[in-house]
Amino acid sequence: MQTYNLGPDGYLELIRHAKESVNIPVIASLNGVSNGGWLQYAHLMEEAGADAIELNIYSIATDPAVSGGEVEQGYVDLVRHLKRSIRIPLAVKLSPFFSAPANMGVRFDEVHADGIVLFNRFYQPDFDIDQLEVVPSLALSRPEELLMRLHWTAILYGHVRADLGITGGVHGARDVIKCILAGAKVTFMTSALLRNGVQHAAHVLTEVNRWLDEHEYKSVLQMCGSMSHGSVPDPTAFERGNYMKVLSSYTLRANVFND
Numbered sequence: 001m002q003t004y005n006l007g008p009d010g011y012l013e014l015i016r017h018a019k020e021s022v023n024i025p026v027i028a029s030l031n032g033v034s035n036g037g038w039l040q041y042a043h044l045m046e047e048a049g050a051d052a053i054e055l056n057i058y059s060i061a062t063d064p065a066v067s068g069g070e071v072e073q074g075y076v077d078l079v080r081h082l083k084r085s086i087r088i089p090l091a092v093k094l095s096p097f098f099s100a101p102a103n104m105g106v107r108f109d110e111v112h113a114d115g116i117v118l119f120n121r122f123y124q125p126d127f128d129i130d131q132l133e134v135v136p137s138l139a140l141s142r143p144e145e146l147l148m149r150l151h152w153t154a155i156l157y158g159h160v161r162a163d164l165g166i167t168g169g170v171h172g173a174r175d176v177i178k179c180i181l182a183g184a185k186v187t188f189m190t191s192a193l194l195r196n197g198v199q200h201a202a203h204v205l206t207e208v209n210r211w212l213d214e215h216e217y218k219s220v221l222q223m224c225g226s227m228s229h230g231s232v233p234d235p236t237a238f239e240r241g242n243y244m245k246v247l248s249s250y251t252l253r254a255n256v257f258n259d
Contacts, residue, residue: 008041012048019049027091031056038078042086052089054117055082072104080111091115091165095122101152102159109160115186116156117165118149140191145169150182155238157183157228173207183225 011028018026028050030042038055045053057078061071075092083090096119098104105116126137146169153164166179167188179187193200208220217223225231229238 012044015045015048015050019051025051027052027054029054029056038082039085042082046086046088050088052091052114053082053086054091054093054115055079056093056120057095060122068099072098072107075104076107076111079108079113083112089114091117091163093117093120093167095120096148096152097122102155105152105156105160105162109162113162115163115165116160117167117186117188118152118156119168121145121168140194141168141171143169143171143175146175146178150178151238153179153184154182154228157225158230173204173211176204176208177211177223178227180220180224181227183228185224 015026015028026049028045028048030038030045030053042053055078057075059071061068079090079092090113092108092113092115094101094104094108094116101118108116121141123136123138125134127133128135146166149166149168153166156164163185164183165186165188166182166184167190170176170179170187170189171192176187176189189201189204192204212220212223215223229235
């Protein structure tokens with residue numbers, strides 16, 4: 001992996017330098033391919049000064065002989081081993097492709113993950129039809145991606161001890177507010193910062209504080225989870241009952257346009 005970004009040694013040096021330079025927590029991103037590699041670099045990141053580790057399990061099950069149950073158990077075992085080997089908090093970035101994301105969140109919570117991040121974005125390769133090659137393709141997140149994350153965060157809230165985080169589709173202050181109302185303690189907005197610059201974070205924080213004042217919230221914690229599955233008057237909005245409502249709402253809008 002020496003050709004990727006800084007390489008593993010350079011990344012550890014980046015953690016050390018960041019820790020010495022800033023007053024905010026430094027969270028390292030751990031992405032490995034073997035149990036030995038995961039555990040070894042988790043230790044090295046902790047020694048480098050990381051305040052926490054986000055476990056990015058970027059593993060695509062391409063072998064038809066490997067069952068979904070095996071994949072899930074491998075993830076849970078990895079989190080269990082890492083939690084036993086490090087002293088700093090560990091967050092797990094969850095894939096959206098599990099058949100039961102809520103169950104996976106609970107299983108990670110049972111092995112004492114400190115945070116669960118929804119969801120990992122798997123970058124899909126593209127086809128070059130002229131050269132007949134499979135080529136890498138990277139696209140920044142879009143605001144529309146947020147809806148699925150809000151949905152599952154609102155469902156998981158209250159069922160796990162771990163803090164919940166949302167990554168993917170968070171671009172502005174209203175997005176951050178929605179995430180917190182769903183139950184997230186943390187929001188990630190890498191794509192928005194890449195598009196708008198680091199100063200965008202200050203603008204978002206100002207707008208979030210303004211919204212809190214306008215709606216008479218004393219703190220972010222006060223509103224956290226207030227629109228979760230267990231808190232809203234009609235929880236069917238998160239379930240299949242919402243299916244017909246969505247379709248009907250589109251039909252009504254279409255009729256208005258036709259008129």
